[in-house]
Amino acid sequence: MARITVLGECMVELSPEGEGLHRMGYAGDTFNTAVYMARLGDDVAYCTALGKGDPFSDGALAAMRREGLDTRLVREAENRLPGLYAIVLDDSGERKFHYWRERAPIRDLFSQHTADQLIAAAKASDLVYLSGVTLAVIGDIGRARLKDILAYVHSLGVAVALDFNYRPALWASPEAAREALDGVVPACCYVSLSSEDSRPLYGREAEDLAAEWAAAGAEVVARDESHAVNVHAPQGRIATPAPVRVKALDTTGAGDSFNAAYLSSRLAGLPVEIAVSRGHELAAAVVACKGAIISKASMPVWSRG
Numbered sequence: 001m002a003r004i005t006v007l008g009e010c011m012v013e014l015s016p017e018g019e020g021l022h023r024m025g026y027a028g029d030t031f032n033t034a035v036y037m038a039r040l041g042d043d044v045a046y047c048t049a050l051g052k053g054d055p056f057s058d059g060a061l062a063a064m065r066r067e068g069l070d071t072r073l074v075r076e077a078e079n080r081l082p083g084l085y086a087i088v089l090d091d092s093g094e095r096k097f098h099y100w101r102e103r104a105p106i107r108d109l110f111s112q113h114t115a116d117q118l119i120a121a122a123k124a125s126d127l128v129y130l131s132g133v134t135l136a137v138i139g140d141i142g143r144a145r146l147k148d149i150l151a152y153v154h155s156l157g158v159a160v161a162l163d164f165n166y167r168p169a170l171w172a173s174p175e176a177a178r179e180a181l182d183g184v185v186p187a188c189c190y191v192s193l194s195s196e197d198s199r200p201l202y203g204r205e206a207e208d209l210a211a212e213w214a215a216a217g218a219e220v221v222a223r224d225e226s227h228a229v230n231v232h233a234p235q236g237r238i239a240t241p242a243p244v245r246v247k248a249l250d251t252t253g254a255g256d257s258f259n260a261a262y263l264s265s266r267l268a269g270l271p272v273e274i275a276v277s278r279g280h281e282l283a284a285a286v287v288a289c290k291g292a293i294i295s296k297a298s299m300p301v302w303s304r305g
Contacts, residue, residue, distance in 0.1 A: 002126040002267035005073070005118075006034040007047045007146070008134040009106040010060045011099075014086040015250070015291040022086065026063040027292035029133050029165055032253045035067045035293055036260030036282065037129075040302075042267070045070035045121055049105040052076035056084075073121055077105040087252055087291075095252045099169075101137070110142040115149060122153040126267055127190075129259075131163040132197070135180045136170035147183045154187035159267075161190035163259050164197040174201055185213060190266070192259055194223040211237070219272075221262065223255075227280070231272045238272045243280040246288060253292030258283040278302060 008030025014022040031046065038044040046069045051057035060082055064071050083101030090096075122128045128150065135143055150160050162184055171177040178201045185191060191213055195206045202209060207230060210220035214232035222230045228242040248254075258279035265275035281300045289298060 002042045002264070003124060004034075004037055004042050004044045004127045004129060004263075004267075005047060005121045005125045006030050006037070006044060007118075007128070007130045008034075009083060009101075009104065009137055010046070010048055010050070010064070011083040011085050011101065011104070012056050012060070013292060014084070015252070016087060016089055017290070023291065025291055025293065026060045027085075027253065028083075029131050029163070029256050030129060031064075032256035032292045033129060033163075033260045033263075034069055036257050037264050038068045039296065039299055040260065040264040042264055043070070044068075045073055045125075047073035047109075047118060047121070049075040049077055049109045050082050051080040051105055052078050054081055056082055073117065075105070075109065077108065080105040082106075087250065089250055092248065094248070095250060097252075104137070106137050107139055109138050110145050115145055119149055119152065122149065122158055123156060125153075125158055127159045127161055127263065128153060129161045129163075129263070130184075131165040132177065132181060133165050133167055133170065135184065136167065136177070143180050143183070147187075150184055150187040154189075159189035160184075160187045161259075161263055162188045162192070163255065164191070164193040164201075165255070166197040166201055168200065177201060185218070186216070188213075188218050190219050190221070190263060192221040192223070192255075192262075195225070207232075219266075221276075229276050229279075231276065233272075240273060240276045243284065246284045248287040250290045251287050253286045254283045256292065257286040 009028045010031040011028045013025045013027040017023040034046050083104035085097050085099045088096045198206045206222040210222040210232040213220050220232045226242040229240045231238045261282040262275045262279040
């Protein structure tokens with residue numbers, strides 16, 4: 001069992017359930033990954049900010065606890081509501097998101113949350129996980145503080161994992177996003193990105209960046225449009241084929257679940273090839289269901305070995 005600290009935002013999710021109907025749940029890129037890691041047997045703490053006393057914040061907190069997440073790093077803000085997003089699907093199951101999160105409490109995470117508490121949790125962890133969305137929503141002050149925290153825990157030997165997950169609408173400019181991400185990458189042991197991330201940010205393919213960052217010591221998962229995955233590490237490049245295509249009902253959470261299975265497998269000492277295979281298998285189960293988080297009954301079952 002790995003000890004993992006995950007940083008990010010849990011939002012109210014509205015998932016299409018029929019003509020004119022939506023089902024309410026709770027999701028968010030790093031939250032989805034945290035849930036799947038916990039289901040796979042890891043000990044996961046979630047660091048975020050919610051409102052206080054409203055039914056939606058209370059519901060998000062209850063969802064975390066049902067999934068077995070450690071909520072001691074959740075900060076509650078008076079008179080604030082969590083962010084909300086609605087999913088719109090096309091005929092192929094590809095999703096588009098619409099957000100309401102301008103005053104979400106995650107934006108003030110580091111004004112409510114002492115760095116000492118996060119540092120203590122991170123130092124006791126095997127892995128600290130975040131995404132480009134995390135960096136986008138915590139603001140300039142939060143990014144500066146988090147950059148220093150990650151550099152510090154990295155110097156102590158704690159692994160840091162970053163999923164680029166670039167969302168242009170969350171950033172003032174691609175340059176601002178690139179500066180923030182570049183500030184974190186040197187502290188990372190694991191990086192996940194696709195060319196959809198790298199092209200608008202760097203004007204380069206994910207494969208090229210992955211090779212450079214691997215030479216500097218990171219294990220980088222580079223994904224392409226076919227869903228084939230090439231993993232670059234200091235020891236060399238491991239190519240894995242694209243998985244068998246499955247009919248997608250809703251692609252929300254596919255990458256988040258892949259990251260969960262991949263990292264959980266690697267932390268358990270499994271080879272890259274098995275980690276990638278398990279990532280694809282979990283992602284396939286997720287896209288066959290609506291919403292970011294599937295039922296526990298729909299989860300693949302693997303041994304920890």
